Amino acid sequence: MKLYDYVLSPSCYKVRLMAALAGVKLETRPVDFHPGAEHRGTELLALNPAGSIPILEDGDLILTESAAMLAYLAARAAPEWLGSGAPEEAARIQQWLSFAHRLTASLGGARLHEMLQRPGDIGALQAQGIAALRELEAGLVEQRLRGMRFLASDQPTVADIACFPYVALAPDGGIPLDPYPAIRLWSRAIRGLDNFIEMPGIHRLHELKPEPHVEPGEV
């Protein structure tokens, strides 16, 4: 399975992270996204006319949307990430998978502007990003009131992986996460998962584990 990848792309990272959490080995094919804009070159446009990355190739199967790649990896190797199948939970997963596109456009757009000097109305992008973060915060608070730590249930699903990277990197676009305690708790829960992998700007949870208590004479 080959991933057309760029290390600083949150959308590519979603797929790398899901593969690691699902125990799937990925071959990565680095793409010169910046400054080369290779994703808009002939070879990659032939694979994805939308001119975006990631692109996932598995034999004859070519996927060009990260949400589809998360679903494919989960279906192949870790179906629990697709949820229990309960109608309400399945609906919540789809709702947050659609919502993730707004995070990509707003928080992602602000980040591209601030980091790669990509033209755009940064004020509008940040305002859209803050509006989306407020909705996410409200959704997570409601889930906590239901006794659930993640977006669709008390277990993480593809919906959490679809939304997490752009939120965790919101400060790169000039949007702090301080005002959102539920989002920060959720981010800690994801960064504390077994097999979690990092990307530049997103780090595994470093818990200051208390020193193991050793009884005198035990050593």
Ligand SMILES: N[C@@H](CCC(=O)N[C@@H](CS)C(=O)NCC(=O)O)C(=O)O
């Ligand atoms: N809807 C696509 C969007 C992915 C996306 O926005 N990728 C960025 C890189 S992080 C991209 O290729 N943007 C094209 C560009 O900005 O030139 C997905 O979720 O897979």
